[in-house]
Each structure stands twice: as C-alpha cells, then as structure tokens.
Amino acid sequence: MDDEQLAGLASQGDRDALATLIQQYEVWIYTVAHKIALREQDAREITQNVVSKMVTAIRAYQSPGNFRAWLAAVTARAAFDFLRQAGRREPPGEAVPFEEVKEFCSDPAPNPREALEGQNLRECVEKAMADLTPQQRAILTLRLEEDLPTKEIAARLGIPPKQVRVQLSRGYTQLRTILADVAQHYFPVRKNHECGTE
Amino acid sequence: MNAALNDNPREPNPNHEAEDLTEEQLFLERATAYWLNEMAAEERRAFEEQMRSDAGFREQAESWRVILTAVREWLAAPAPGVISLT
Numbered sequence: 001m002d003d004e005q006l007a008g009l010a011s012q013g014d015r016d017a018l019a020t021l022i023q024q025y026e027v028w029i030y031t032v033a034h035k036i037a038l039r040e041q042d043a044r045e046i047t048q049n050v051v052s053k054m055v056t057a058i059r060a061y062q063s064p065g066n067f068r069a070w071l072a073a074v075t076a077r078a079a080f081d082f083l084r085q086a087g088r089r090e091p092p093g094e095a096v097p098f099e100e101v102k103e104f105c106s107d108p109a110p111n112p113r114e115a116l117e118g119q120n121l122r123e124c125v126e127k128a129m130a131d132l133t134p135q136q137r138a139i140l141t142l143r144l145e146e147d148l149p150t151k152e153i154a155a156r157l158g159i160p161p162k163q164v165r166v167q168l169s170r171g172y173t174q175l176r177t178i179l180a181d182v183a184q185h186y187f188p189v190r191k192n193h194e195c196g197t198e
Numbered sequence: 199m200n201a202a203l204n205d206n207p208r209e210p211n212p213n214h215e216a217e218d219l220t221e222e223q224l225f226l227e228r229a230t231a232y233w234l235n236e237m238a239a240e241e242r243r244a245f246e247e248q249m250r251s252d253a254g255f256r257e258q259a260e261s262w263r264v265i266l267t268a269v270r271e272w273l274a275a276p277a278p279g280v281i282s283l284t
Contacts, residue, residue, distance in 0.1 A: 027276075034277030043277060125272040144266065145273040147234060169223035176226065176265060183264040 007070075008063030018058060021067075022051055028068075029075050032145075036079040036137045038130055042086070050078045069146045073156035076138040080157070083134050098178075101127045105182040121182055128178040136171040139164055229262045 001017075003024070009017035029050050034043035050071075057074055061067070105124040129137055142148045142156070150168060154161040219227070231237050232245050249256040 030279075031277040034279070035273055040277075040279035043279065121268055122272060122275075125268050129269070129272065140269070141273055143230075144234075144270050147236075149236070165227075166219070169219050169227060172226040172230065173220075173223055175269060176222075176262065179265045179268065180261060183268060184261060 003067045004064050007058065007061055007065075007067040010058045011061040011063055013059075018054065021058075022054065025071060026051065029071065032072055032075045032141060033079055035129070035141055035145075036076060036134055037083060038137075042082065046075065046079050046082045049082060050075050053078060066146075069142070069148055069152075070156075072142055072146050073148075073153075076142060077157060079134065079138060098131050098174075101131050102178050105178050121185075124179055124182045128175050131178065132171050132174060133167075136167050136174075139167050140171050143168055225258065226262060229259045230266060232259070233263050233266055 003021065006017045006021050010021055026047060030043050030047045033046035033050070034040065037043050037046060053074060054071075061070055101124075105127065129140075132140070138157070139153055142153045143150070148156070150164045151161050154164045157164070228245065232242065237245060245259075249259055
C-alpha cells in the first residue's frame with residue numbers, strides 16, 4: 001500500500017494506517033524541522049508536535065493529493081508556532097553574521113579532499129541558510145524541496161501570496177550573494193553552454 | 199501568527215508589494231521556474247532564446263542553477279541527530 005492510500009485511510013480514521021505513516025515519516029519530519037529550526041532539540045520537539053497534530057490534522061487531508069507536501073507544510077507551520085512560542089525568531093546562537101558568512105564563502109580555498117566531497121560548499125549552504133529567517137527557510141523548503149508554487153505555499157502556510165513571493169525573493173537574493181563565489185569555485189559555469197545539450 | 203514572526207528587526211517590511219521586486223529578484227524567480235521546469239512552453243522558449251543570444255544572461259542563469267542544486271541537495275540531506283518516537 002502506498003503513502004497516498006495510507007493517507008486516505010488515515011483521513012477516514014484508520015489508526016493503523018496513521019501509525020504506519022508516522023513510523024515511515026518521523027525521521028523525514030525531523031529532517032524538515034531541522035532545516036527550519038537548525039537545532040536538534042528544537043527539531044525533536046517540533047517533530048513530536050507534528051506527530052501529535054497529525055492525529056487530528058489528517059482528517060482534513062484530501063486524498064488523493066500530495067501527502068509529502070501536505071506533511072511538509074504541516075511541519076513548517078509547526079516549526080513557525082514552536083519558534084514563535086519559544087521566542088526563537090533569531091537563528092541559533094552559533095549563526096554567523098552575514099558579512100562573515102559572505103567572506104568565508106568568498107574564498108573557499110579547500111584542501112583537495114574537501115573539494116572532492118564538496119564539503120566546503122555544503123558548509124557554506126548551511127551558513128547561508130542559517131542567515132535567513134525561519135520563515136524564509138520554511139518557504140524555501142516548500143518551494144525547492146517540495147516544488148510547491150508560491151500560491152500553494154501561501155495557502156498551506158496561511159500567509160498572503162505576496163508575502164511568500166517577497167520573502168522567497170529576498171531569500172534567493174541573499175543565498176546568491178553568499179554562494180555565488182563558492183558555487184563558481186566548485187562548478188565553474190561553462191561559457192560555451194548550449195541549451196538542451198546536457 | 200505572522201505578525202509575531204515578522205517582528206524580526208532583521209527582516210524588512212514583508213508587506214511590500216511583489217511588484218516592488220528588484221530586477222535581480224525577478225530574474226531569480228524566473229530562472230528558478232526555468233530550472234525547476236515549471237515554465238509554460240512559450241515562456242521557456244523565450245528564456246532559452248535569451249540564454250542563446252546573451253552570454254551574460256546565460257552565465258547568470260547557469261550560476262543560479264549551481265546554487266539552486268546545492269541548496270536542494272542540502273535540504274534533502276539527512277539532518278544531524280536522531281529521532282525515534284515509535
């Protein structure tokens with residue numbers, strides 16, 4: 001039985017189907033929560049909150065749909081609520097100021113092994129994401145990981161579409177500002193690229 | 199919910215009209231739609247024509263593709279720590 005079928009059954013009150021979904025997705029929920037909250041303890045609490053919410057929220061799930069995107073949005077909203085209630089609107093304490101992140105990522109100079117593994121690039125992405133607001137990280141997660149359009153993100157998060165668009169654009173700009181140099185370092189842009197020849 | 203989140207002083211006023219997006223932001227929005235394969239056929243053709251005719255545009259679009267890929271890989275990667283509720 002696939003996830004959509006399980007979600008359909010769970011939305012009609014099938015507790016075994018819901019338990020199976022929770023078991024299958026708890027690590028994934030934690031991952032999404034961690035990408036937004038950036039702290040392990042926070043991500044664990046958000047995951048627990050999401051699992052608790054699923055018991056009632058699944059009743060509103062319309063099957064067939066996109067269960068994973070639905071769950072990602074539930075997780076993003078739970079992360080919003082958690083971070084707001086905990087008064088944690090700022091990135092974690094270890095977050096580095098924008099200028100320092102930009103400087104770090106402008107001159108990667110990795111050793112050969114790091115270059116091979118793209119370690120420095122991943123580190124820069126993590127720092128760049130940490131420099132965004134939790135709301136921007138949540139919106140980016142739904143846009144780039146779940147491929148949801150801005151209108152759908154707005155509907156699922158309960159915020160105006162224009163706000164989603166503006167926050168997304170600001171996030172894009174900031175990521176580009178920080179990551180352009182390091183991305184070029186690892187994957188030089190081919191000057192003679194022809195469209196459709198990849 | 200949003201009012202509290204948007205109280206963040208680091209964040210500019212989120213109620214700006216989308217029409218106020220900068221040229222760069224509009225480009226990134228468009229390039230993202232292109233690389234995520236979300237453009238309608240006509241818009242896609244226009245984008246690709248611009249890539250063919252404008253080396254600077256092509257380079258910017260390719261550079262953004264690299265960044266998008268890196269961010270998507272980071273988002274999909276497992277998070278540190280463990281969770282087990284069941």
